[in-house]
Amino acid sequence: MRRFEYHEPTSLKEASQLLTSLGEGAYFLAGGTDLFVEIRERLRQVRHLVNIKRVPGLDQIEWSDQTGLRFGAQVTAGQLEASGYLNGRYPNLRAALKALASIQVRNRATVVGNVCRASPSADTIPPLIADGAVIETYRPGGGRHIPLAEFFAGPGRTVLEPGEIVIAVTVPPPAQGSHRAYLKHGRRKAMELATVGVAVSLEVEDGLCTGARVALGAVGPVVLRAPQTEAILVGSRLDAAVLNAAAEQAMQECTPISNVRASAEYRREMVGVLTRRAVMLALEEAA
Amino acid sequence: MNKIHLEITVNGEARSMMVEGHRSLLDALREEAGLTGTKKGCDVGDCGACTVIVDGRPVNACLMLAVEAQGAEILTIEGLQPDPDTLHPLQEAFMEHGASQCGFCSPGILIMAKCLLDRNPLPSDEEIRFGLSGNICRCTGYTKIFDAIRTAGRRMAAARAQSVEA
Amino acid sequence: MTKHEFRIVGKSVKRQDVIEKITGEGRYTGDYHLPGLLSGKIKRAEIAHARIRRIDVSRALAYPGVKAVLTHHDVPRVLHYGSPHPRSASCTMDQYILDDRVRFWGEGIAAVAAVSEEIADEALDLIEVEYEPLPAVLDIDAAQAPDAPLIHDVGPGGNLVIPPVHIERGDVEKGFAEADLILEGEFSGGRPVPTYMEPNVCIADWDGSNKLTFWTSTQTSFMVRGALAEVLGLPLNKVRVLVDHMGGGFGAKQDLFQHEFLCALLAKKCRRPVKMEFTRRETFLAGRSRHPFRLWLRQGFRKDGTLTAREMKIVYESGAYGSHSPGVTNVGTASATSLYRCENVRLDGRAVYTNTPIAGAYRGYGVVQTYFAIDIQMDEAAEKLGIDPAGIRLRNAVREGDIAPSGHPVVGYGLEACIRHGIRAFDWAGKRAADRHDPANPAIRKGWGIGCEMHGSSAYPGIKEQGNAIVRMNEDGSVTLLTGAAGLGTGAHTALAQIVAEELGVPFETVSVVHGDTDVVPWDIGAFASHTTYLVGSAAKMAAAELRQRVLARAAEKLQEKPGHLEMVEGVILVQGQPDRSITVAEAMGPSRGIPAEHLVASGSYMPTKSYSFAAHFVEVAVDTETGIIECRKVMPVHDVGRVIHPVAAQGQIEGGIQQGIGHTLTEDYVIDRTTGRSLNAGLVDYKMPLSMDMPDIETVILEAAPDPGGPWGAKGVGEDPIIAIGPAIANAVYDAIGVRFHHYPITPEDVLNGLRRKAAESSARD
Ligand code: FES
Numbered sequence A: 001m002r003r004f005e006y007h008e009p010t011s012l013k014e015a016s017q018l019l020t021s022l023g024e025g026a027y028f029l030a031g032g033t034d035l036f037v038e039i040r041e042r043l044r045q046v047r048h049l050v051n052i053k054r055v056p057g058l059d060q061i062e063w064s065d066q067t068g069l070r071f072g073a074q075v076t077a078g079q080l081e082a083s084g085y086l087n088g089r090y091p092n093l094r095a096a097l098k099a100l101a102s103i104q105v106r107n108r109a110t111v112v113g114n115v116c117r118a119s120p121s122a123d124t125i126p127p128l129i130a131d132g133a134v135i136e137t138y139r140p141g142g143g144r145h146i147p148l149a150e151f152f153a154g155p156g157r158t159v160l161e162p163g164e165i166v167i168a169v170t171v172p173p174p175a176q177g178s179h180r181a182y183l184k185h186g187r188r189k190a191m192e193l194a195t196v197g198v199a200v201s202l203e204v205e206d207g208l209c210t211g212a213r214v215a216l217g218a219v220g221p222v223v224l225r226a227p228q229t230e231a232i233l234v235g236s237r238l239d240a241a242v243l244n245a246a247a248e249q250a251m252q253e254c255t256p257i258s259n260v261r262a263s264a265e266y267r268r269e270m271v272g273v274l275t276r277r278a279v280m281l282a283l284e285e286a287a
Numbered sequence B: 001m002n003k004i005h006l007e008i009t010v011n012g013e014a015r016s017m018m019v020e021g022h023r024s025l026l027d028a029l030r031e032e033a034g035l036t037g038t039k040k041g042c043d044v045g046d047c048g049a050c051t052v053i054v055d056g057r058p059v060n061a062c063l064m065l066a067v068e069a070q071g072a073e074i075l076t077i078e079g080l081q082p083d084p085d086t087l088h089p090l091q092e093a094f095m096e097h098g099a100s101q102c103g104f105c106s107p108g109i110l111i112m113a114k115c116l117l118d119r120n121p122l123p124s125d126e127e128i129r130f131g132l133s134g135n136i137c138r139c140t141g142y143t144k145i146f147d148a149i150r151t152a153g154r155r156m157a158a159a160r161a162q163s164v165e166a
Numbered sequence C: 001m002t003k004h005e006f007r008i009v010g011k012s013v014k015r016q017d018v019i020e021k022i023t024g025e026g027r028y029t030g031d032y033h034l035p036g037l038l039s040g041k042i043k044r045a046e047i048a049h050a051r052i053r054r055i056d057v058s059r060a061l062a063y064p065g066v067k068a069v070l071t072h073h074d075v076p077r078v079l080h081y082g083s084p085h086p087r088s089a090s091c092t093m094d095q096y097i098l099d100d101r102v103r104f105w106g107e108g109i110a111a112v113a114a115v116s117e118e119i120a121d122e123a124l125d126l127i128e129v130e131y132e133p134l135p136a137v138l139d140i141d142a143a144q145a146p147d148a149p150l151i152h153d154v155g156p157g158g159n160l161v162i163p164p165v166h167i168e169r170g171d172v173e174k175g176f177a178e179a180d181l182i183l184e185g186e187f188s189g190g191r192p193v194p195t196y197m198e199p200n201v202c203i204a205d206w207d208g209s210n211k212l213t214f215w216t217s218t219q220t221s222f223m224v225r226g227a228l229a230e231v232l233g234l235p236l237n238k239v240r241v242l243v244d245h246m247g248g249g250f251g252a253k254q255d256l257f258q259h260e261f262l263c264a265l266l267a268k269k270c271r272r273p274v275k276m277e278f279t280r281r282e283t284f285l286a287g288r289s290r291h292p293f294r295l296w297l298r299q300g301f302r303k304d305g306t307l308t309a310r311e312m313k314i315v316y317e318s319g320a321y322g323s324h325s326p327g328v329t330n331v332g333t334a335s336a337t338s339l340y341r342c343e344n345v346r347l348d349g350r351a352v353y354t355n356t357p358i359a360g361a362y363r364g365y366g367v368v369q370t371y372f373a374i375d376i377q378m379d380e381a382a383e384k385l386g387i388d389p390a391g392i393r394l395r396n397a398v399r400e401g402d403i404a405p406s407g408h409p410v411v412g413y414g415l416e417a418c419i420r421h422g423i424r425a426f427d428w429a430g431k432r433a434a435d436r437h438d439p440a441n442p443a444i445r446k447g448w449g450i451g452c453e454m455h456g457s458s459a460y461p462g463i464k465e466q467g468n469a470i471v472r473m474n475e476d477g478s479v480t481l482l483t484g485a486a487g488l489g490t491g492a493h494t495a496l497a498q499i500v501a502e503e504l505g506v507p508f509e510t511v512s513v514v515h516g517d518t519d520v521v522p523w524d525i526g527a528f529a530s531h532t533t534y535l536v537g538s539a540a541k542m543a544a545a546e547l548r549q550r551v552l553a554r555a556a557e558k559l560q561e562k563p564g565h566l567e568m569v570e571g572v573i574l575v576q577g578q579p580d581r582s583i584t585v586a587e588a589m590g591p592s593r594g595i596p597a598e599h600l601v602a603s604g605s606y607m608p609t610k611s612y613s614f615a616a617h618f619v620e621v622a623v624d625t626e627t628g629i630i631e632c633r634k635v636m637p638v639h640d641v642g643r644v645i646h647p648v649a650a651q652g653q654i655e656g657g658i659q660q661g662i663g664h665t666l667t668e669d670y671v672i673d674r675t676t677g678r679s680l681n682a683g684l685v686d687y688k689m690p691l692s693m694d695m696p697d698i699e700t701v702i703l704e705a706a707p708d709p710g711g712p713w714g715a716k717g718v719g720e721d722p723i724i725a726i727g728p729a730i731a732n733a734v735y736d737a738i739g740v741r742f743h744h745y746p747i748t749p750e751d752v753l754n755g756l757r758r759k760a761a762e763s764s765a766r767d
């Protein structure tokens, strides 16, 4: 580990000011599960860590029929997974949480931290994008609500301004006839970074698909929506021919790269397989 | 680097120490508290050798700053035995089944297995495998570890049933 | 063998060392702390091949908390070997403690000692290095190219590590002329690494008499002592190497890893103890791997499957230094003389330097590669000839009296028994006749395969090994065994204690084991090559037998009996035929009128013959034809180990070997960038070992089919074997599932999909 100074502000205002005044090399600490790795592997030069755990009000998980699920910046993946709010409503997010690293890591990693790291392979992002999640922030001049699909500026980069803090994520309640799934591709069954992750969120009425959102992870600089794939699904009866066409289209819509985990070609092929399988799994999952 | 006064309870014993802000809980336990039973296999959250229980939840001690444990109750492998002359049923079963070879993974796996059995005394094979998915063992192929956890779970459940009857 | 009723051998007694491990009290090297301890860190090169033009440590030295910095300017320039087998003719002298030349990405170029690990680590960034880049040789082909840049000026020429190994027996041309079928193929394999859970670590401390005390995690403490003494210019009795518990080694922790010397020199310079602990990343960068390889194999078969000739050429990639390449090349090349009997063989084995991380010793030493190829081609022959794959192996399996790879006749042949047992227990015929489809998932195809192996216990005759043991009977009747063999986690110390207790006739619990201190215990070459139980076990048995005679002689005096009339059972000495006359061992050893208490010592030294263990592995795989992912679902390893001393420990060894073997075959590969030599996956997430969710059901079978007269009660080694047969068994099962042959490992999902496409294209071209 490299040395750094540690700070524990007790309000959002103080946290925001600290980060701005400490300048370069100052970072927010949420769960730390990624940040500490980056410090130890010298991927990030950190001089100051600003831990927001003493800031009150960020540890809530709430549910309302009108506004859906809302969880604060301190909520860990493990807490959200165990909260019971996901059952039957967000099976895709639940699957993503279950596939995130290990139980031990999930007890420390926050969902907001996983999102803010803006990794294209982060497990929680595809389902949250597919479900239309919105980011809530604090800024000295007034907070913002940012749709998650517009939150990322590139790998590791978000649209957050200096000193702006994510305080919560809201996920709208599932509509009638909602079907959702998340599938992750890795060589092992656990402790994997996704080679490809596909989340789908569908609305189906009387066998007819009335809404579809498809989010593709680890196959672009950021997690991608696949609008043309969605267009193929919407209005269809989701039969085998449609699924194959959607899979083909998703393969066109992604922009993967090659690295030690897989080649671009293989990733593209898996986007097709996983998109088809995710739709099938979503239809099986009880909404 | 300024030091921070840390008060924690480890294995039932109150401890206070001065730690630097960047110190991991793992290093603080091993070096400051002298509890070297918890191992460092990677220092980046990938192996589970450093698993300890903090306020009832298993975590990687290498992925947590010591200062973040302020006021916490911590259980390490050194606190698993109910008393110095008695082994925990998991430890007994690990001996019998040969679930520990080089033993470097064992403290983390025992702690993880304790969490699993405390919540679910009779886990299915799938649940055991899932419960250990963050703990690497390179010696045993896991088979003996699974056997040991099943055996310990059965015994613990039986003992609990008996004490309820009594 | 006379029939013998065992009291302790063959029972899964409680392992003495395990209690410490499961309570957290067992001390590993990294758990030790000394007053004034400094932390050492190594600066590692970020270039594959270069000359160091300038290295400036002034800023690092000035950094607060830094106590010393070493570069190649500050250390003795002594050429030494990385794999210190002093009794082996074939070790390569090609390393310096620090050199002005970098030969692989990750090689140590400087070392820092500081008051904390953090400060030492930060100081590394302040060391400035200027390189003159040299063209890098990054694979076997590049190393063998006629105009290849040379990595060393020592060696037999080109980038060869040693002169080629050539073995020829019988008449190969005649053999091929007699063949009805000739198969030829090329094979290759990646770079699996052992990934023991305890990263390399050592502590060095000098005392006022210039004696070095050195704690380390090694399988070969006496060799570490030898190398440290030689390179630092000390007599052997001025180096004391201590090894307590160690967190795995799997063969690789036989080498010295550069940090041992640096740690000792830093400690000397600072006059304070220094600890050096690898990060997990460093265990990849500076650790050891199995040798990547290229292999060409040609074999002739008669219609009935009988082998008539075999020709093989193999090239092992040694990486930047020789390490174990001499041994690996010799053992691996020789292994191809056997397993399946063949009178006519011509074999050529080489090892080449490249600018990549060092390949060293790793469980399955040189043989994993050759038997992978041989066992896959055996399957191909079976298919072409319309013979069952298990049947063709039975026809060719090595037999008693055949010449083994070591050049000795094989004593006992367990291979046939292993295959026959597996055929029945695995329901081989039934499974192979079953449907390959999985009703639960239309994308899945199932398949079943077999692989076989044989492996020697002990490294004899390549290395002139010797097993030593000292057994002491204390005056209270308790027993102390002193052994130089390291406890690498395999339970070997327990097996040794069992052997002593059995032979002496005392309760197992009264025997304790002292190990891991080169100043105290008898010399041992090291815990490797499946040697401990076999070789040290035999020595311990000899020592115990002698001690038993002396205890009985003493008891005879006390009982006024002839020693020949006495026997010792569970710590009680009985007069034969007179059940009422007995004394305990403690009474025999203690004082009585006219006979003072005594403390008896006996020692045993054992020179081995050569023994081989055998195994056949039967596996079931499921291949997802859409994702290409191969899942190994079931494994039945059937092993002949001669005599099993501790069944649970033996099973554990086998199951752990299978875990590693599955990894090597399907997911594990330490990848070096082909253009820069940089490592691409030096961590536990991207280096993919099978974990709890990935492991198949394993149903281990241990046979005592072919006891070896050289081992204690017939016992042979078991540590190396399980990793060898599993690879070809999986590759053969994959073929059975999807009809695509793979000649390399790891077999990745992409390979599977590409293979299926190729197959589809071929069959549509045929239509
Ligand atoms: S040391 Fe903490 S997970 Fe490996």
Ligand code: FES
Residues within 6 Å of the ligand: B099, B100, B101, B102, B103, B104, B105, B106, B136, B137, B138, B139, B140, C197, C247, C248, C489
């Ligand atoms: S027993 Fe060695 S890693 Fe598990």
